[in-house]
Amino acid sequence: MSSANKTPETAQDPPRRRLPKGERLRQLLDVSWVLIGNEGTDALTLGRLADAAGVTKPVVYDHFGTRNGLLAALYQDFDIRQTAVIDAAIAASRPTLEDKAGVIAASYVACVLTQGREIPDVLAALGGSPELAAVKRQYQQAFIEKCEAIFAPFAGPKGVSPAGLWAMLGAADALSQAAVAGDIDEEQARDELRATILAMVGRSR
Template sequence: MADPISSDVKARRRLSRQDRREQLVRVAWQLVREEGTEALSLGRLAEKADVAKPVVYDHFGTRAGLLAVLYQDFDARQTTLMDTALRDSAPTLTSKAAVIASSYVDCVLLQGREIPGVIAALAGSPELERIKRDYRTGFIEKCRRVLVPFAGDGEIATASLWAMLGAADAVSEAAATGDISAGQARDELYETIMALVARSLHTRASPGIPER
Protein backbone atom coordinates (compact mmCIF):
# COMPACT_ATOMS: atom_id res chain seq x y z
CA MET A 1 0.00 0.00 0.00
CA ALA A 2 1.35 3.42 -0.96
CA ASP A 3 2.38 5.81 1.76
CA PRO A 4 -0.43 8.42 2.00
CA ILE A 5 2.06 11.07 3.09
CA SER A 6 3.75 12.60 0.08
CA SER A 7 7.52 12.86 -0.10
CA ASP A 8 7.48 16.68 -0.04
CA VAL A 9 5.42 16.71 3.15
CA LYS A 10 7.88 14.27 4.73
CA ALA A 11 10.75 16.54 3.68
CA ARG A 12 9.07 19.54 5.29
CA ARG A 13 8.60 17.60 8.50
CA ARG A 14 12.30 16.71 8.59
CA LEU A 15 13.45 20.32 8.54
CA SER A 16 15.56 21.40 11.48
CA ARG A 17 14.38 24.38 13.49
CA GLN A 18 16.92 26.66 11.78
CA ASP A 19 16.02 25.37 8.32
CA ARG A 20 12.34 25.88 9.09
CA ARG A 21 12.99 29.43 10.20
CA GLU A 22 14.95 30.18 7.03
CA GLN A 23 12.14 28.67 4.94
CA LEU A 24 9.55 30.84 6.67
CA VAL A 25 11.66 33.95 6.16
CA ARG A 26 11.97 33.18 2.44
CA VAL A 27 8.24 32.67 2.14
CA ALA A 28 7.56 35.86 4.10
CA TRP A 29 9.67 37.88 1.65
CA GLN A 30 7.83 36.22 -1.23
CA LEU A 31 4.50 37.10 0.38
CA VAL A 32 5.50 40.74 0.81
CA ARG A 33 6.73 40.86 -2.79
CA GLU A 34 3.53 39.37 -4.21
CA GLU A 35 0.86 40.80 -1.91
CA GLY A 36 2.44 43.73 -0.07
CA THR A 37 3.44 44.28 3.54
CA GLU A 38 -0.18 44.86 4.56
CA ALA A 39 -0.99 41.25 3.71
CA LEU A 40 1.78 39.91 5.95
CA SER A 41 0.35 38.16 8.97
CA LEU A 42 1.38 35.04 10.82
CA GLY A 43 -1.75 33.25 9.69
CA ARG A 44 -1.22 34.19 6.04
CA LEU A 45 2.43 33.14 6.29
CA ALA A 46 1.41 29.75 7.69
CA GLU A 47 -1.00 29.29 4.80
CA LYS A 48 1.56 30.39 2.21
CA ALA A 49 4.28 28.15 3.70
CA ASP A 50 1.83 25.23 4.07
CA VAL A 51 2.52 24.75 7.77
CA ALA A 52 0.34 24.83 10.86
CA LYS A 53 -0.16 28.24 12.49
CA PRO A 54 1.50 27.17 15.77
CA VAL A 55 4.74 26.57 13.84
CA VAL A 56 4.84 30.18 12.68
CA TYR A 57 3.85 31.55 16.08
CA ASP A 58 6.56 29.43 17.69
CA HIS A 59 9.22 31.07 15.50
CA PHE A 60 8.09 34.70 15.53
CA GLY A 61 5.52 35.17 18.27
CA THR A 62 3.86 38.21 16.77
CA ARG A 63 3.67 40.11 13.49
CA ALA A 64 6.06 42.65 15.01
CA GLY A 65 8.48 39.83 15.73
CA LEU A 66 8.27 38.66 12.14
CA LEU A 67 8.90 42.18 10.80
CA ALA A 68 11.91 42.50 13.08
CA VAL A 69 13.33 39.22 11.76
CA LEU A 70 12.83 40.35 8.14
CA TYR A 71 14.65 43.60 8.81
CA GLN A 72 17.46 41.74 10.58
CA ASP A 73 17.69 39.35 7.63
CA PHE A 74 17.99 42.28 5.23
CA ASP A 75 20.57 44.00 7.42
CA ALA A 76 22.65 40.82 7.73
CA ARG A 77 22.85 40.44 3.96
CA GLN A 78 23.65 44.13 3.52
CA THR A 79 26.42 43.87 6.13
CA THR A 80 27.93 40.76 4.53
CA LEU A 81 27.88 42.32 1.06
CA MET A 82 29.50 45.51 2.26
CA ASP A 83 32.10 43.90 4.53
CA THR A 84 33.26 41.58 1.77
CA ALA A 85 33.51 44.39 -0.77
CA LEU A 86 35.33 46.70 1.67
CA ARG A 87 37.83 43.97 2.51
CA ASP A 88 38.61 43.40 -1.16
CA SER A 89 38.74 47.08 -2.16
CA ALA A 90 41.77 49.31 -2.60
CA PRO A 91 42.78 51.52 0.36
CA THR A 92 41.69 54.74 -1.35
CA LEU A 93 38.80 57.11 -0.74
CA THR A 94 37.39 56.64 -4.22
CA SER A 95 37.37 52.87 -3.81
CA LYS A 96 35.81 52.92 -0.33
CA ALA A 97 33.17 55.46 -1.36
CA ALA A 98 32.28 53.39 -4.42
CA VAL A 99 31.94 50.26 -2.28
CA ILE A 100 29.65 51.94 0.25
CA ALA A 101 27.47 53.38 -2.52
CA SER A 102 27.22 50.25 -4.62
CA SER A 103 26.75 47.90 -1.66
CA TYR A 104 23.87 49.91 -0.22
CA VAL A 105 22.05 50.36 -3.52
CA ASP A 106 22.66 46.81 -4.73
CA CYS A 107 21.39 45.24 -1.51
CA VAL A 108 18.14 47.20 -1.74
CA LEU A 109 17.76 46.24 -5.39
CA LEU A 110 18.40 42.57 -4.61
CA GLN A 111 15.56 42.69 -2.10
CA GLY A 112 13.39 44.57 -4.56
CA ARG A 113 10.33 46.58 -3.60
CA GLU A 114 9.70 44.57 -0.44
CA ILE A 115 12.15 46.33 1.86
CA PRO A 116 10.62 49.85 1.71
CA GLY A 117 7.31 48.37 2.88
CA VAL A 118 8.97 46.48 5.72
CA ILE A 119 10.91 49.58 6.80
CA ALA A 120 7.70 51.62 6.75
CA ALA A 121 5.93 48.99 8.85
CA LEU A 122 8.70 49.16 11.45
CA ALA A 123 7.70 52.75 12.19
CA GLY A 124 4.40 51.55 13.62
CA SER A 125 5.98 50.18 16.79
CA PRO A 126 8.40 51.90 19.21
CA GLU A 127 10.20 48.58 19.74
CA LEU A 128 10.62 47.99 16.02
CA GLU A 129 11.65 51.60 15.47
CA ARG A 130 14.37 51.09 18.08
CA ILE A 131 15.62 47.97 16.28
CA LYS A 132 15.75 49.85 13.00
CA ARG A 133 17.56 52.78 14.60
CA ASP A 134 20.12 50.47 16.25
CA TYR A 135 20.99 48.85 12.95
CA ARG A 136 21.15 52.16 11.13
CA THR A 137 23.38 53.64 13.83
CA GLY A 138 25.68 50.64 13.39
CA PHE A 139 25.84 51.29 9.65
CA ILE A 140 26.68 54.95 10.24
CA GLU A 141 29.48 54.08 12.65
CA LYS A 142 30.92 51.61 10.15
CA CYS A 143 30.92 54.31 7.47
CA ARG A 144 32.62 56.69 9.91
CA ARG A 145 35.42 54.19 10.57
CA VAL A 146 35.93 53.60 6.86
CA LEU A 147 35.91 57.27 5.85
CA VAL A 148 37.64 59.06 8.73
CA PRO A 149 41.18 58.06 7.63
CA PHE A 150 40.60 60.21 4.53
CA ALA A 151 39.44 63.25 6.51
CA GLY A 152 42.96 64.27 7.50
CA ASP A 153 43.05 65.12 11.19
CA GLY A 154 39.37 65.97 11.09
CA GLU A 155 36.25 64.11 12.08
CA ILE A 156 33.25 63.00 10.09
CA ALA A 157 30.26 64.87 11.50
CA THR A 158 27.46 62.63 12.72
CA ALA A 159 24.88 64.91 11.12
CA SER A 160 26.62 64.49 7.77
CA LEU A 161 26.54 60.70 8.11
CA TRP A 162 22.82 60.74 8.86
CA ALA A 163 22.31 62.97 5.82
CA MET A 164 24.27 60.44 3.74
CA LEU A 165 22.04 57.64 5.02
CA GLY A 166 18.95 59.62 4.12
CA ALA A 167 20.31 60.08 0.61
CA ALA A 168 21.14 56.37 0.42
CA ASP A 169 17.57 55.44 1.34
CA ALA A 170 16.07 57.92 -1.11
CA VAL A 171 18.11 57.01 -4.18
CA SER A 172 17.93 53.26 -3.45
CA GLU A 173 14.15 53.36 -3.17
CA ALA A 174 13.92 55.45 -6.33
CA ALA A 175 16.02 52.85 -8.15
CA ALA A 176 13.88 50.01 -6.75
CA THR A 177 10.70 51.65 -8.05
CA GLY A 178 12.27 52.44 -11.43
CA ASP A 179 12.22 56.22 -11.07
CA ILE A 180 15.98 56.32 -11.66
CA SER A 181 18.47 53.73 -12.83
CA ALA A 182 20.68 51.71 -10.51
CA GLY A 183 23.73 53.41 -11.99
CA GLN A 184 22.28 56.85 -11.28
CA ALA A 185 21.56 55.83 -7.70
CA ARG A 186 25.10 54.55 -7.16
CA ASP A 187 26.67 57.62 -8.78
CA GLU A 188 24.58 60.06 -6.74
CA LEU A 189 25.35 58.31 -3.48
CA TYR A 190 29.04 58.13 -4.39
CA GLU A 191 29.13 61.88 -5.00
CA THR A 192 27.33 62.46 -1.69
CA ILE A 193 29.97 60.44 0.17
CA MET A 194 32.85 62.21 -1.57
CA ALA A 195 31.32 65.59 -0.75
CA LEU A 196 30.89 64.53 2.87
CA VAL A 197 34.61 63.81 3.24
CA ALA A 198 35.58 66.96 1.34
CA ARG A 199 33.43 69.02 3.67
CA SER A 200 35.14 67.43 6.67
CA LEU A 201 38.54 68.43 5.26
CA HIS A 202 37.33 71.96 4.56
CA THR A 203 35.89 72.33 8.05
CA ARG A 204 39.22 71.23 9.53
CA ALA A 205 41.16 73.70 7.39
CA SER A 206 38.87 76.66 8.03
CA PRO A 207 38.98 78.39 11.42
CA GLY A 208 35.35 79.33 11.10
CA ILE A 209 33.63 82.48 12.34
CA PRO A 210 34.83 83.47 15.81
CA GLU A 211 32.18 83.81 18.48
CA ARG A 212 31.40 87.33 19.63
Protein backbone atom coordinates in the same frame (compact mmCIF):
# COMPACT_ATOMS: atom_id res chain seq x y z
CA MET B 1 -4.65 1.48 5.13
CA SER B 2 -3.76 1.30 1.44
CA SER B 3 -3.36 4.42 -0.65
CA ALA B 4 -6.43 3.36 -2.63
CA ASN B 5 -8.58 3.88 0.48
CA LYS B 6 -7.25 7.37 1.24
CA THR B 7 -9.21 10.45 0.29
CA PRO B 8 -7.88 12.29 -2.78
CA GLU B 9 -6.67 15.17 -0.59
CA THR B 10 -4.74 12.86 1.72
CA ALA B 11 -3.23 10.89 -1.14
CA GLN B 12 -1.99 14.04 -2.90
CA ASP B 13 -0.69 16.01 0.07
CA PRO B 14 2.92 15.14 0.95
CA PRO B 15 3.64 14.61 4.63
CA ARG B 16 5.08 17.61 6.44
CA ARG B 17 8.77 17.23 7.05
CA ARG B 18 10.16 18.31 10.41
CA LEU B 19 13.06 20.68 9.74
CA PRO B 20 15.81 21.70 12.15
CA LYS B 21 14.97 25.05 13.71
CA GLY B 22 17.55 26.96 11.69
CA GLU B 23 16.32 25.53 8.40
CA ARG B 24 12.70 26.19 9.32
CA LEU B 25 13.55 29.81 10.16
CA ARG B 26 15.24 30.20 6.78
CA GLN B 27 12.19 28.73 5.05
CA LEU B 28 9.79 31.02 6.90
CA LEU B 29 11.85 34.10 6.09
CA ASP B 30 12.08 33.13 2.42
CA VAL B 31 8.33 32.57 2.20
CA SER B 32 7.74 35.90 3.97
CA TRP B 33 9.83 37.77 1.40
CA VAL B 34 7.83 36.15 -1.40
CA LEU B 35 4.53 37.08 0.25
CA ILE B 36 5.62 40.69 0.67
CA GLY B 37 6.78 40.84 -2.93
CA ASN B 38 3.49 39.47 -4.20
CA GLU B 39 1.00 41.01 -1.78
CA GLY B 40 2.73 43.70 0.31
CA THR B 41 3.39 43.83 4.04
CA ASP B 42 -0.27 44.42 4.93
CA ALA B 43 -1.00 40.84 3.85
CA LEU B 44 1.82 39.40 5.95
CA THR B 45 0.32 37.92 9.11
CA LEU B 46 1.56 34.96 11.09
CA GLY B 47 -1.47 32.95 10.03
CA ARG B 48 -0.98 33.80 6.37
CA LEU B 49 2.69 32.86 6.64
CA ALA B 50 1.81 29.51 8.23
CA ASP B 51 -0.58 28.70 5.38
CA ALA B 52 1.90 29.71 2.70
CA ALA B 53 4.76 27.79 4.32
CA GLY B 54 2.68 24.66 4.91
CA VAL B 55 3.18 24.65 8.68
CA THR B 56 0.93 25.04 11.68
CA LYS B 57 0.46 28.43 13.34
CA PRO B 58 2.27 27.37 16.54
CA VAL B 59 5.44 26.78 14.48
CA VAL B 60 5.35 30.35 13.20
CA TYR B 61 4.52 31.78 16.63
CA ASP B 62 7.40 29.81 18.14
CA HIS B 63 9.85 31.52 15.77
CA PHE B 64 8.55 35.11 15.81
CA GLY B 65 6.04 35.52 18.65
CA THR B 66 4.24 38.45 17.04
CA ARG B 67 3.91 40.12 13.65
CA ASN B 68 6.31 42.80 14.88
CA GLY B 69 8.77 40.05 15.72
CA LEU B 70 8.47 38.74 12.17
CA LEU B 71 9.06 42.19 10.65
CA ALA B 72 12.08 42.71 12.90
CA ALA B 73 13.47 39.31 11.83
CA LEU B 74 13.01 40.23 8.17
CA TYR B 75 14.89 43.48 8.62
CA GLN B 76 17.67 41.66 10.47
CA ASP B 77 17.83 39.10 7.66
CA PHE B 78 18.23 41.87 5.08
CA ASP B 79 20.79 43.73 7.20
CA ILE B 80 22.95 40.62 7.69
CA ARG B 81 23.10 40.01 3.94
CA GLN B 82 23.70 43.68 3.15
CA THR B 83 26.47 43.90 5.75
CA ALA B 84 28.20 40.81 4.35
CA VAL B 85 28.14 42.25 0.82
CA ILE B 86 29.47 45.64 1.91
CA ASP B 87 32.17 44.14 4.16
CA ALA B 88 33.42 41.91 1.35
CA ALA B 89 33.46 44.81 -1.11
CA ILE B 90 35.32 47.07 1.31
CA ALA B 91 37.89 44.37 2.05
CA ALA B 92 38.55 43.91 -1.67
CA SER B 93 38.74 47.63 -2.49
CA ARG B 94 41.86 49.77 -2.77
CA PRO B 95 42.75 51.99 0.21
CA THR B 96 41.54 55.24 -1.35
CA LEU B 97 38.56 57.39 -0.48
CA GLU B 98 37.25 57.19 -4.03
CA ASP B 99 37.28 53.39 -3.98
CA LYS B 100 35.73 53.12 -0.51
CA ALA B 101 32.97 55.57 -1.43
CA GLY B 102 32.36 53.77 -4.69
CA VAL B 103 32.02 50.29 -3.24
CA ILE B 104 29.75 51.42 -0.40
CA ALA B 105 27.49 53.24 -2.84
CA ALA B 106 27.41 50.37 -5.32
CA SER B 107 26.88 47.69 -2.65
CA TYR B 108 24.13 49.58 -0.83
CA VAL B 109 22.11 50.26 -3.96
CA ALA B 110 22.64 46.75 -5.33
CA CYS B 111 21.45 45.11 -2.10
CA VAL B 112 18.22 47.09 -2.07
CA LEU B 113 17.61 46.41 -5.75
CA THR B 114 18.24 42.70 -5.24
CA GLN B 115 15.58 42.61 -2.53
CA GLY B 116 13.25 44.54 -4.84
CA ARG B 117 10.07 46.17 -3.60
CA GLU B 118 10.05 44.06 -0.43
CA ILE B 119 12.58 46.00 1.63
CA PRO B 120 10.93 49.44 1.18
CA ASP B 121 7.69 47.82 2.38
CA VAL B 122 9.41 46.36 5.43
CA LEU B 123 11.14 49.68 6.16
CA ALA B 124 7.79 51.45 6.00
CA ALA B 125 6.25 48.89 8.33
CA LEU B 126 9.14 49.26 10.79
CA GLY B 127 8.08 52.85 11.40
CA GLY B 128 4.64 51.69 12.49
CA SER B 129 5.47 51.15 16.16
CA PRO B 130 8.07 52.37 18.68
CA GLU B 131 9.30 48.79 19.07
CA LEU B 132 10.00 48.39 15.36
CA ALA B 133 11.39 51.90 15.01
CA ALA B 134 13.94 51.03 17.73
CA VAL B 135 14.97 47.90 15.79
CA LYS B 136 15.42 49.91 12.62
CA ARG B 137 17.49 52.56 14.42
CA GLN B 138 19.74 49.90 15.96
CA TYR B 139 20.79 48.67 12.52
CA GLN B 140 21.03 52.18 11.14
CA GLN B 141 23.36 53.12 13.98
CA ALA B 142 25.56 50.10 13.26
CA PHE B 143 25.85 51.16 9.61
CA ILE B 144 26.66 54.75 10.61
CA GLU B 145 29.44 53.55 12.93
CA LYS B 146 30.84 51.28 10.20
CA CYS B 147 31.00 54.18 7.73
CA GLU B 148 32.48 56.50 10.34
CA ALA B 149 35.37 54.05 10.87
CA ILE B 150 35.88 53.50 7.12
CA PHE B 151 36.08 57.22 6.34
CA ALA B 152 38.04 58.31 9.44
CA PRO B 153 41.47 57.98 7.71
CA PHE B 154 40.33 60.39 4.99
CA ALA B 155 38.60 62.95 7.22
CA GLY B 156 39.88 65.85 9.27
CA PRO B 157 40.95 65.62 12.94
CA LYS B 158 37.35 65.65 14.17
CA GLY B 159 36.23 62.95 11.74
CA VAL B 160 33.06 62.97 9.69
CA SER B 161 30.20 64.72 11.47
CA PRO B 162 27.30 62.61 12.77
CA ALA B 163 24.91 64.90 10.88
CA GLY B 164 26.77 64.20 7.65
CA LEU B 165 26.65 60.44 8.22
CA TRP B 166 22.91 60.50 8.88
CA ALA B 167 22.39 62.64 5.79
CA MET B 168 24.38 60.09 3.77
CA LEU B 169 22.19 57.26 5.08
CA GLY B 170 19.05 59.18 4.22
CA ALA B 171 20.37 59.75 0.71
CA ALA B 172 21.30 56.07 0.39
CA ASP B 173 17.77 54.97 1.30
CA ALA B 174 16.06 57.57 -0.88
CA LEU B 175 18.21 56.89 -3.94
CA SER B 176 17.92 53.12 -3.58
CA GLN B 177 14.15 53.28 -3.25
CA ALA B 178 13.93 55.60 -6.25
CA ALA B 179 15.87 53.01 -8.23
CA VAL B 180 13.51 50.26 -7.06
CA ALA B 181 10.54 52.36 -8.17
CA GLY B 182 12.15 52.97 -11.57
CA ASP B 183 12.37 56.74 -11.12
CA ILE B 184 16.13 56.56 -11.70
CA ASP B 185 18.38 53.71 -12.81
CA GLU B 186 20.94 51.85 -10.73
CA GLU B 187 23.90 53.74 -12.20
CA GLN B 188 22.35 57.11 -11.39
CA ALA B 189 21.60 56.04 -7.82
CA ARG B 190 25.09 54.64 -7.36
CA ASP B 191 26.87 57.70 -8.83
CA GLU B 192 24.82 60.20 -6.85
CA LEU B 193 25.39 58.34 -3.59
CA ARG B 194 29.11 58.13 -4.29
CA ALA B 195 29.20 61.90 -4.93
CA THR B 196 27.27 62.48 -1.69
CA ILE B 197 29.80 60.42 0.27
CA LEU B 198 32.79 62.19 -1.26
CA ALA B 199 31.27 65.60 -0.53
CA MET B 200 30.48 64.59 3.05
CA VAL B 201 34.05 63.48 3.74
CA GLY B 202 35.45 66.50 1.89
CA ARG B 203 33.56 68.89 4.19
CA SER B 204 35.18 67.27 7.23
CA ARG B 205 38.72 68.16 6.21
